[in-house]
Amino acid sequence: MGLWTVAAMTAGAVGAVALVPVALGAVGFTSAGIAAGSWAASMMSSAAAANGGGVAAGSLVAVLQSAGAAGISTATTAGLASAGAGVGAVAGRLIK
Numbered sequence: 350m351g352l353w354t355v356a357a358m359t360a361g362a363v364g365a366v367a368l369v370p371v372a373l374g375a376v377g378f379t380s381a382g383i384a385a386g387s388w389a390a391s392m393m394s395s396a397a398a399a400n401g402g403g404v405a406a407g408s409l410v411a412v413l414q415s416a417g418a419a420g421i422s423t424a425t426t427a428g429l430a431s432a433g434a435g436v437g438a439v440a441g442r443l444i445k
Contacts, residue, residue, distance in 0.1 A: 354441030362430040363436025369429055370420065378417025
């Protein structure tokens with residue numbers, strides 16, 4: 350494994366872990382709840398309409414709001430780092 354691949358894997362892992370909380374907040378999944386008028390609010394409205402007025406526990410909206418409100422768990426962080434490293438590995442091979 351070359352130096353570029355290792356560097357790209359590291360950057361991908363760190364970037365994925367650092368950017369997911371930022372991305373969640375940017376689309377409206379915040380620690381204070383779903384931001385009014387946001388993409389998250391639209392998503393929640395659609396989910397509630399499809400489920401008779403409520404958002405189902407374990408649904409994508411519920412999981413994303415949980416992550417936005419409480420942060421990302423250790424297991425999720427490890428998964429994000431692995432996914433980011435995988436993307437970095439591919440990118441590193443393309444760079445050389």
